Amino acid sequence: MSKKLTSIQEVVDAKLCSGCGACAYMQPNQIRMENVIDEGLRPVVSPGAGDAPTDTREALKVCPGIELEHSDLRSREGIDPDLLDAWGPILAMWEGGAADEQVRFAGSSGGAASALAIHALETLGFRLVVHIGADPRRPYLNRTVISRTREEVLSRTGSRYAPASPCELLGAVEEADGPCLFIGKPCDVAAAQRARTYRPNLDRNLALTVAFFCAGTPSTRGTLELLDSLQVTDVDALSDVRYRGNGWPGRFVAKSHGDQAIRSCSYEESWGGVLSNHVQWRCKLCLDHTGEFADVAVGDPWYRPIRDGEAGSSLIVARSQSGREYVERAIDCGALVASAVEHDLLPRSQPNLLKTRGEVWGRLLGSRLALAHTPRYRRLPSFRFWVSEVSADRKVRSVLGAARRCIRRRIAFKTVL
Numbered sequence: 001m002s003k004k005l006t007s008i009q010e011v012v013d014a015k016l017c018s019g020c021g022a023c024a025y026m027q028p029n030q031i032r033m034e035n036v037i038d039e040g041l042r043p044v045v046s047p048g049a050g051d052a053p054t055d056t057r058e059a060l061k062v063c064p065g066i067e068l069e070h071s072d073l074r075s076r077e078g079i080d081p082d083l084l085d086a087w088g089p090i091l092a093m094w095e096g097g098a099a100d101e102q103v104r105f106a107g108s109s110g111g112a113a114s115a116l117a118i119h120a121l122e123t124l125g126f127r128l129v130v131h132i133g134a135d136p137r138r139p140y141l142n143r144t145v146i147s148r149t150r151e152e153v154l155s156r157t158g159s160r161y162a163p164a165s166p167c168e169l170l171g172a173v174e175e176a177d178g179p180c181l182f183i184g185k186p187c188d189v190a191a192a193q194r195a196r197t198y199r200p201n202l203d204r205n206l207a208l209t210v211a212f213f214c215a216g217t218p219s220t221r222g223t224l225e226l227l228d229s230l231q232v233t234d235v236d237a238l239s240d241v242r243y244r245g246n247g248w249p250g251r252f253v254a255k256s257h258g259d260q261a262i263r264s265c266s267y268e269e270s271w272g273g274v275l276s277n278h279v280q281w282r283c284k285l286c287l288d289h290t291g292e293f294a295d296v297a298v299g300d301p302w303y304r305p306i307r308d309g310e311a312g313s314s315l316i317v318a319r320s321q322s323g324r325e326y327v328e329r330a331i332d333c334g335a336l337v338a339s340a341v342e343h344d345l346l347p348r349s350q351p352n353l354l355k356t357r358g359e360v361w362g363r364l365l366g367s368r369l370a371l372a373h374t375p376r377y378r379r380l381p382s383f384r385f386w387v388s389e390v391s392a393d394r395k396v397r398s399v400l401g402a403a404r405r406c407i408r409r410r411i412a413f414k415t416v417l
Helices: 008-013 022-026 101-106 112-122 150-154 166-175 186-196 200-205 220-229 267-272 321-332 345-349 353-369 383-389 392-408
Strands: 031-036 040-045 067-069 092-098 128-134 142-147 180-184 206-212 238-242 251-256 262-266 296-299 314-318 336-340 376-378
Touching: 008 040, 022 031, 022 166, 022 186, 092 101, 092 112, 092 321, 092 345, 101 112, 101 150, 112 128, 112 150, 112 180, 112 206, 112 296, 112 314, 112 321, 112 336, 128 166, 128 238, 142 150, 142 166, 166 180, 166 186, 166 200, 180 186, 186 200, 186 206, 200 206, 206 321, 220 238, 220 262, 251 267, 262 267, 296 321, 314 321, 314 336, 314 345, 321 336, 353 383, 353 392
Parallel strands: 067 376, 128 180, 180 206, 206 296
Antiparallel strands: 031 040, 092 314, 092 336, 128 142, 238 251, 251 262, 296 314
């Protein structure tokens, strides 16, 4: 029987922290987020009185790193039952992008998330959007931001393949005097949804959650290694770092002050060649890569080749009734240009994710064999996909590789029998 994790620090020590920042929101006086260069953003817990450790059980309630559960899916009217177990709730799906060409060009794919945010602020009277932007002082890092205007949203477009903790500013949503929108990774949205069950004002104001498809969060070390490979010798002289956007799929671009030096490489070279090698361990154990807990999820439609110069395109998935109504209203109002598509476009656009879901089951098994803590999943099936989608040699590698990694990283033998 596994020893139950009883504090946020134990979650960090077990390498199950996703860096979402929800713990810092729940207990802001005791917890702050700090960047660990080889790990990601991690909570730092203030010392307790005397020798007593700080009680972080309030924060632990909303931690997505230790547990994820779909509690109401079977009762949602209109979901696609054929894709539910593998891809989460799907009520409707579209392909398209922002009607505003500037937003569409700046976005990582079709700029759908940015278009939805601008539509919320300008047309529906939303008070603010909580999301992520580049740190203006160190643009290779992220910071959590609040946008209230089109200009602010537009200045913060494009995927950011670096640690981010958007949940740390959920307090701004809670204190707002009207509806708000939250954009984040799947784990960020899952944490926000858990937090709203404990904070009535957050639940009242969190009108819409938008998640983007995610293959994992690389550490800051990944970006620094990528910059070094492009012969960027002084990261303090950087004025701008974009991981994607300004075209589809966009390039990784680093600029120095005054644009005197520009370094660039393709998305395939940046993500596939460097950044994906630095994805944090918790992401290797994740079963939700497509925002199953969000109202709306967006991602790249990789089911077809991208033509040179093609305008960006997003796959837009409504996962709740409110999400469906919101997207339909954005299309009707002209904020989005999108057409309804068959639901099987999601698995066709992300052909490797079923195999990944299956391999996660093997990694969880390998971690448990090494007596390491693992996240608990309820109503997020994975074993059947380990059986049906993963080859025999990958089955073995998923189990043994996880066990070896747990031992190598000294996170094994954490379980008390």
